[in-house]
Amino acid sequence: MNRQIWFNKAGEPIDAGTANDLLGDRDYARVALARVTSSSDPGIDYRISTVWLGLNHSFLGDGPPILFETMVFGGGEDQDQTCWRWTTEAAAVAGHAEVVATIAATVPDDQVRALDGWPVNLTKEQQ
Numbered sequence: 001m002n003r004q005i006w007f008n009k010a011g012e013p014i015d016a017g018t019a020n021d022l023l024g025d026r027d028y029a030r031v032a033l034a035r036v037t038s039s040s041d042p043g044i045d046y047r048i049s050t051v052w053l054g055l056n057h058s059f060l061g062d063g064p065p066i067l068f069e070t071m072v073f074g075g076g077e078d079q080d081q082t083c084w085r086w087t088t089e090a091a092a093v094a095g096h097a098e099v100v101a102t103i104a105a106t107v108p109d110d111q112v113r114a115l116d117g118w119p120v121n122l123t124k125e126q127q
Contacts, residue, residue: 005056007065009089019054028052031068031089032096038107046103047073050096057085068092070099 038044056065068086
């Protein structure tokens, strides 16, 4: 069985060479990157990263390709490396904002900011 496994951000099939080129393009692969810290507790430091995976992570083969992932780094064992996966870039952007807002709500005097110029993607209500 020959199954399509590589897709661009729009969900269109691509070949492995194109996927490799796009995965090497930081501006293409990164969707959003944020950091949540606390000014009163320097031990609180979360990084939330959302990226395009390129490789379909819907390994059961049913449904649309799963092409995006949001992952939390830091925050102790209960949060570190928690991840969510998404089928579209729009869902990934919305999911990223929701994860950032959820984590920020648990942090005293939270400071939420984008890293390296990537958008935090929070609505005014979430900020």
